[in-house]
Amino acid sequence: MTERPIALMWFRNDLRLSDNPALLAAIKWADQNDGVVLPVFILDPVISAQLGGATKWWLEKSLSALDTSLSKLGNAQGGLRLFTGDAGPILENIADAKPIKSVFWNRLYDKPSTARDTEIKATLQDHGLTCESFKANLLFEPWEVKTGGGTDFKVYSPFWRACKKFPPPREPMKAPEGITLFEGGIENEVDLAAFDLGPKPFDWAGGFSERFTPGEQGAKDQLFDFIDERLVDYADMRDRPDHRVTSELSPHLRFGEISPYQIWHTANHFADANPGKGKTASKFISELGWREFAHHILFHATDLRSVPLQGQFRHFPWSDAPEALTRWQKGKTGYPIVDAGMRELWHTGYMHNRVRMIVGSILVKxxxxxxxxxxxxxxxxxxxxxxxxxxxxxxxxxGCGADAAPYFRIFNPVLQGEKFDPKGEYVRQWVPELRDMPERYIHKPWEASPLILKAAGVTLGKTYPEPLIGLKEGRERALSAYQDMKQAVA
Structure with missing residues (x-):
């Protein structure tokens, strides 16, 4: 019996059914050619290199959710087929063994992914297959947005202004109503356990599931909860870690469980339905703009992970301080707002964006x-x-990136804490040893008298660490290092 032609859908960072152009194209091709769809996910070296412990945990949950959704949509067992190894040879082997006619995927923008995809597309086309890729996870392609001189942007504000001159992003596409899945066996297919993504040697990620529900449905629930309950306060309160105001959609976007189109249009619908609230919706949408800008920079940069965009920082006199790094990682710097953020990160896999800037400034400055x-x-x-x-x-x-704050802009963690966590509620939540400190000293316990410390049950250096470095000393040392770098490149 002749096998039906197959459209292969290659999932990567687009683990959703709705608003998924490549998936919809694969289904349409199969329907028009009396074919079937083969959805695959390949844990290849490119993807593996981009996973840490926390994202591995998320990916495992997200793949399981997608498999369930595909199986339900196609009324079949095993909706998503899993493979591990180099993506190119795996796809070639599947194409050699099965009547694959077309391959569909949504685009990625980092250098290893684009190099891999370009090579795979050429190879598969040489084998007579049709390959189609789609824009699905960005509102604007990095090569679409140019300066007046035809170059890529280096500064956010003019970049986002240029984006807003384009026609509005398309409406999100509805999820498919059905899919005819390939149901035969495939050589070298593995189950999810073979990916070995779970936390080891113990489940240190227990707090993650208290905060998040990976998967497309979890993403939709998070979006609508944010729109209904928190977006109204976003513009005024988004910098306050002591209030849950931000969307917390970033991990869902990272794995493509929701698209920026869905978020953009939902936020704009909120603005249309709530006259006078356009400012807060616009502020939230501008954060999508920062995400677009980050991908614009990623696409054009040589190596964003390793090479400073401002070349002079290759000569910066960084310190080798493993003990200080460990104390920072464990949330034991002696600066309450910093320690709260680092402990929140370890427990939940997440940190408020304002606090990310504060803990980052302490580390590098x-x-x-x-x-x-x-x-x-x-x-x-x-x-x-x-x-x-x-x-x-x-x-x-x-201070070395695109549109970066000048290096000499150094966050003061005490002032940041007092401004954005004025009652110390965020600190009390994540640094319980300071729970009974008076509000006046919650962000600077070293200034409290021995009597106040005793009443709060705090012994500096024992129950809570003294600061790793003095604020004035650290600031002066950072500025001196900056001057040394400038002299070195002069």
């Missing part, structure tokens, strides 16, 4: 520890760590 060390820790512990946003943000914090 006061402690003079390389931004790449901070990037590596966030890569391993953040559920939303992605090749674009994480590297872009650490270069921004380090």
């Amino acid at each position: 006061h402690l003079l520890i390389h931004w790449r060390d901070g990037l590596a820790w966030f890569d391993d512990t953040l559920v939303d760590a992605c090749p674009a946003n994480n590297a872009f943000s650490w270069q921004w914090i380090g």
Whole structure:
């Protein structure tokens, strides 16, 4: 019996059914050619290199959710087929063994992924297959947005202004109503357990599931909960870690469980339905703009993870301070707002964006520890760590990236804490040893009298650490290092 032709849908960072152009194209092709669809996910070296402990946890849950959704949609067992190894040879082997006629995927924008995809497309086309790729996870392609001189942008504000001159992003596409799945066996197919993504040697990720529900439905629930309950306060309260106001959609976007089109249009519908609330919706949508800008930079940069965009920072005199780095990682710097953020990160896989800037500034400015060390820790512990946003943000914090705050802009963690966590509620939640400190001293316990410390049950250096470095000392040392770098490149 002649096998029906197959459209292969290659999932990567687009783990959803709705608003998935490649999936819809594969289904349409199969319907028009009396064929079937073969959805696959390949854990290849490119994807593996972009996963840390926290994102591995998320990916496992997300793949399981997608498999369930595909199986239900196609009324079949095993909706998503899993493979591990180099993607190119795996796809070629499947095409040699099965009547694959077309391959569909949604585009990625980091250098390893684009190089891999370009090579695979050429190889499969040489084998007589049709390959189609789609824009699905960005509102604007990195090569679409140009300066007046025809170059890529280096500064956010003019980049986003240029984006807003384009026609509005398309409406999101509805999820398919059905799919005819390929149901035969495939050589070298594995089950999800073979990916070995779970936390080891113990389940340190228990707190993640208290905060998040990976998968497309979890993403939709998160979006609508944010729109209904928190977006109204977003513009005024988004910098307050003591209030849950931000969307927390970043890990869902990282794995493509929701598209930026869905978010953009939902936020605009909120603005249309709530006259006078356009400001808060616009502020939220501008954060999508920062995500677009990060991917724009990622696409054009040589190596965003390793090479400073501002070349002079190749000569910056970073310190080798492993003990200080460890204390930062464990949330034991002696600065309450910093320690709260680092402990929140370890427990939940997430950290409020304002606090990310504060903890990053302490690391690269006061402690003079390389931004790449901070990037590596966030890569391993953040559920939303992605090749674009994480590297872009650490270069921004380090003063060496695109549109970066000047290096000499140094966050004071005490003033930041007092401004954005004025009653110390965020600190009390994540640094319980300071729970009974008076509000006046919650962000600077070293200034409290021995009597106040005793009443709060705090012994500096024992129950809570003294600061790793003095604020004035750290600031002066950072500025001196900056001057040394400028002299070195003069």
